[in-house]
Amino acid sequence: MLGVVYGDIGTSPLYAFRTALLHFSADGIEAWEVLGILSLIIWSLILTVTVKYVIIIMRADNKGEGGILALMTLAQRQIQGGRARAAVAMIGIAGACLFFGDGIITPAISVLSAIEGLKVVSPTFEHAVLPISVAILIGLFVVQFRGTRLIGAMFGPVCVVWFSVIGLLGLVEMVQTPAVLAALSPHYAVNFAIRYHLAAFIAMGSVVLAVTGAEALYADMGHFGRRPIRMAWNFFVLPALALNYLGQGALMLRDPAALENPFYLLAPEWLRLPLVFLAAAATVIASQSMISGAYTIGRQCVQLGFLPRLSVKHTSETEEGQIYMPQINALLLVGVVILVLSFRNSDSLAAAYGIAVTGTFICTTILAVIVFRRQFGWSTPLVAAVFLPLMLLDLTFFIANVLKIPEGGYVPLILGSGLFLMMTTWQRGRQLLFARFRQDSLPLKSYIARLPQSRTVRVPGIAVFMTGQADYVPAALLHNLKHNKVLHERVFFVTVLNQDEPLVPQELRREVSELAPGIHRVLIRYGFSESPNIPRELESLSEFGVAFEPMQASYFLGREQLVAAVVPKMSRWRQYLYGAMSRNAVPATEFFRIPSDRVVELGVRVAI
Template structure:
């Protein structure tokens, strides 16, 4: 990521070699490891001598056109154009769509679509490391079948090691990602190219007619196979989500002229091998390599899957911080692991949850083939969410005609829905896993947003308007004492409860009083020049608003130091911060149902303190308790 988030995109547009290599390591790890299991899963539905050459060509054709339609047309060509100040991802697209919506009802619907997409993303984040690392380690069964009992222990060791090193940051490891993935894609392309030279007729599958014929001839089985075809495009959303790291041009150029050709060559090489030797269908990826190269391939594949998993984990950290800033999740600890790159963060709670989830999946399913049934729903659900949001943006922001939006995004939506429907048939085989994870995250997000809305409404109802307080202040007998007091508040129009409690118990008011609120914008990064807005509400009393984008972590003391540039004498070293520590309790007439009330109270009690979240020095904080019933 660029060290300057505001100019990273522009720098990357110069198309430097470093950016192209970096794209391979961060953006294409997930989709780049799909050849390990995608075609193998498709072939598994046609065993016991039922597999014909036409079937193999049909599967290759479906994979080819899935890559062209879903990745090249939808994400690389269309959705990447709809960036939110250079930032991508489902939540960024949701924020962009909400900005151009014209009614509260529409914004609510768009918000729900964004929440569903974010929930499914976390489901994908749990499954990707499990299936990727398992599929790589399973290569040892090809080299030495008697060592199959070692697959699970080795996979679990790699997974645990991957999550344990997260706390140290990915900066040093990240520099090695690109070159490893360059080697990986070159190896994929080379192995496939050699096999194609022996059976060049396999290239006939580039014609969509073979895919159409396959769908017509096999009816239900073809529909089931579509659920496996989608495995070839898992990670497509990463092209859009990681756009801010490198810019559009390096991602597009890398895909069109390197990644896509290498993937096509490898899939077609696997297909050519299976046509010449049907027994290779059980693991065509590893059998594509000569025996002498199979052990190095296992090692390289394991490295590649670790990189793919790392990209997903890092993405989960970024999305979780984004959700906190957008008010969809409670405050969580965010550690910055790099002084130079704003995107290098570590979220301990998310890391622990992902690690537990991945380990449980590996132990429960035991193989990549079993996990393949669980993989597709989360991915295809995200595709549908992105498609709906993008269609809205193209209609409202880009001014496309209604018929054009329906024609383009309707056609893409039909393909996405076909993939989603095909994977829905696997719900009882494992598809319930990402669905359960996604629905759980959606429940958490909607509960937290609803609960915080109730608390804010109750707080406004019970609070004293600031204008009334300031009007009575000159006639009051409140003693002003030397010093600077900062009161954090969610609404500058009302007096913070912490100030009222301080007056009640200490009966004094500082000479300098700052009412400070933090506003999260629907852009990734706020302009540093417009970070702080301040106005003097009364002599020595100021109302201050701090603006942060959803990709930023607030630092209140640092932001307040810039008040001197506006002619306000803020004595940072003398400032005391007053915060109201909320204790949420059940109301006599609860407005949340039992399960949601219990969940909200649990999250509220376990959220990190405002002191830590806003990076306020703990030795300058005065916390005053406030009980709020919901």
């Protein structure tokens, strides 16, 4: 649990404190500046992570699951109006897009900051930092297809050692300079802000680096549970982080020249090279956690209809959540390598880091306001008293990072904006597509009622028609009748319904109704954290007294060919983008795990 949940925030001492102090290093660092930055970091950890996420946000779980999309679905349930629900969806999509932007930067800055410790060990290693970092990152992404079982076995022990070591190093230094404990008073943070005004505001853009990864506490709640995450944070992770930051501050009070790298200089010389290896292992774990999180969010986006079908490979026979998504993995790898080669050091990357994280903070707070007010019944004054200060803190972090856009903050914004356009285009395109299907198709009840009077020839076998509109005749069936003039003796109309909950109980998974002799409608429900398997579900229909012989079944799928309508309802560039995404989507046979040798595809022209 420690590595998955706290890998990102646990490696922030490598760069957060130093990056914040660099803003004030031109004319030397004074003691009150060190104490002010330390106070800002520690109170940010307390307010953002402990109060906001651990105490408050983690109360809002979607049947045990957390994360921005789970919170979005909770908020949508409390809203009736179509426009309001769409606005909530936009907030959730924005948060998910920013999460992906964060997912590209986290591995880059974490691994780079760890390997830069080699320069502290010996200046001769300076030119080796970049190639070693790139090699580690490439290796990490290349082995993803094998799953996280092997590297996961290292997560717990390595992170226990990591937090123990960094806490102990900080404690040793803090004992030598106990005056640093004054930073625990918020007075120094307030005094720092008053004396520096705008400069203090700019520093907040680096202070937020200490709380990156806070969203992981909430996102991973479904895997580990609320209580273990809270216990680990309050009694192990937070004390270790606070001790290390205080130790770095104590070192700066004693020796301002330690600004070169206060984290590694905390360690005695003989321990620095082993500490580099330990830090590298910890940052690999932090990167792995973010990569796994990107897979999870990616699958949720597909299931919720925000992205086209993507390939999902299960890397464990026993754990449903252990998945590998090759398209997302490839994009992350390319993005991470480009970032490392472009920015070349962690100080430069720190300018790009933060805006995605703080944007997600804001999205989470807005959605939480809706959930706590409407679902939990909190009064308006209570909601305002709790969330207004937290929102002001989030906005302070966000605006402070906006100032870093010219220095590199544009990277996650470009990535997030591109993904936002893709997701909203796909969602809009699917809405128009289904509306066109309903307009051009026949109501299923009317067709079934007229079937006995028709002269349709019934032939032996089983036909399975996949349709997204359960109440309308699938276009594939109409085309099959038009060209082949036959209907199978047994017909299944199968509709997959994606629910706004993580997991659907088995007793609610399937719903079967007989529309006519030999003709059944099957509704199969999946949560946004599940992967569909249609043949397996159809074989399970024996529980309802409906026999299904897999070797006699043929699956009929419609392949849509999109054309522009006389009066297009999407702009031309969005039509092109939607068409490109549709053409590159994973085939339905692979996504639904349908045997490819039993599939019949019929082309359908659709004007939108």
